[in-house]
Amino acid sequence: MFSAALLTAAAIGAVSAQSSSFSEGVIATGTMGVTNPPEATLGTDVNQTSYARLISINDVDDWCIFAPPEAGVTIGDSEAYEVAWCTKARNNARVIPDGTITGVSLIKTDFYVQLMAYGDFTKLNLQQGDYGGELDPHGASGDGNPVGGNVTTNIATGDDLHFEEWMSFISYSQVCFRICTNANETWSSGVMCEHKLDEMGCEFVMPGNYNFNGTFESCEAEVAYPPGVYVTAIDGTSTGYSTFAQYYTGVYTADGQPVSYTVGTTVTPTAPQMTPSSSNCKTTATISNGLSLDGAAAATATSTDSGSSSSGMHL
Template sequence: MLLLLSTPLLLLASTSAAAAAFPDGVLATGTQGTTNPPVPTMPTTINQNSMARLLSVNSIDDFCIFAPPSYDTIPNTETVEVAWCTVPRNGARVIPDGTFSGVSFLKTPFYVQILGFGDFTKINVAANDAGGELDPHGASGAGNPVGGNVSTTVINGLDEPIAEWMLFIDNTQFCLRACTNGNATYAPMYMCWHELDEMGCEFNMPGTYNYQGGVYETCDADVAYPPGWYPNVVDGTTSFSTFAQYFTGVYTGGDGLPTSYTVGDTITPSTVASTPSSSNCVPQSTVGNGIPLDQLTAGAQGTAPLTQFSSVTMLPSGASAPSAPVPAPAPSGSSSGSGPPPSVPQSPSISQNTPAPKPAVVGGSVPTSGPTPSSGSNGALRGSAPMSGMALLVGGVLGVLGYW
């Protein structure tokens, strides 16, 4: 009885110790919620009716994305998207072989990012759907999808729950970023800034989008500036201007009358501040799981986990824990240094359950014309998406990390 009473206290103490090892704002807090397993798990039994909403983002062969539970558009289903994984894990649905036509898995010091092309009608995204944006915030603060969580082993080989992430997906393209690091200038909430949902993949997650012709690769990559940030270096000091997406609307004021409002910049940037380069790329022939397609049809359910999939969590090739934190300049109108974010981090205290403040704007926004996605980008049809019932990392009594 004493052990039962003390275990939660030990778990909470272990959680605090684990969180202290990371910059603020990296690890998620909360519970896994009712749709998800208590810990990221592989293998799990095939269930193509699953409503699980836990993504793992571990490697090019072991990742998940959100997509509709039944054939529909992303904007129509943003609160109820479900997890689809490349392998049978987390009680989620399994992505059938032949879905992808190209995938680039990128590891950076501040985030892990996946860029992919394919036929996503095979995971219930409606044909010709222009898509949408999902993240752990949303209008209600409960996430889009509600209860959607993300974990990764890329940081240190353990399943770490990630507080800030964003996913754009339409019927042929997706991009997913999980923010795994931060410092006083480039906090996770900025690196995964989620309010530019109409600007699409190539604006929010710039990279080399050259992998749709059958290219599958795992690469190291440079770090992009936070979405919408534009640096300006004067006499060795870097300041940033920031872009806010333009939109108008109507709300009911305290007097009960409809009142119109306008927010954001009327001039939209034509491009990003810089496009990060990739290096140390390791190609492979495809992404697939080898599961017969007749076992992954709509509504298919297995009877037991498939034994050919390992349940052991491995440290992904080339991955390592972040370097020891060092101070960095606070975000402000001016900060020292230039170029992309530094690779060694520490961030200020960040509340994961309150709206992220915009960084200071210096010199106004960067120009060009109205808020249309550039050609080939994945534009959302609706306003900003999402926040979730975020995962809570804990340790077991014997020091084994898990979720509580």
């Protein structure tokens, strides 16, 4: 494994985390999803049937993730219409019930903010044993998975800013979410939030210390190499890289005839280029919003038909 210092050395003209200027492609330029509030807002009404899709990741006890709006569907089947669930009442989103989360590690780096958490996400409508899938601002239609999903963080500058590139993996027991807050001449925010490695899982795509279950911490950390990127050679001040592409096959039709194709690498790496180390960690005993959500599950179940119909109109 190579030191993260190599990555830092490659960071030509890196944007300061406290700067008000950002490289092209870092700050989101699209419109807010039609189900979302105008801006990230703390202290909104609790609405356990909301279809808002605005994610904010700000602190160890103030963050959101995407999960299904109703039970009985897998992440793979519902990725286009996931909704926001937040640890606090914010963004007109649904609130994550106390007791759902069993461990959190929130890390800040010079290039991204990364949330990693363990918990019982069946309480957020995931199916027991669903190993989940990957969500990002692109999707099959180019409108995002979920459609209209937006993200903000105030960790980069202290202000709630909308960022263009992000990615999230969620299963019934684990979630990881990265918001890419920086770019330079070597690594764009899209490369740092590479979203085409959906079968590789959190520890490969968003490496870090995953031995935190039972702990609630916020840390600073080294910058990991972009997902799938490996150092091949170092010659003086020049560094060579290779990129792992996830392997899959398919068939398309040309002139009425099926044509098979293969994409990616047949040999799968066993680990990412490096696992960044954390520092300056601060822990808290637990996280809790203290909100009474009694009857929320019943309210959600009652609204399932209308919720699905509403979501359909927005997609």
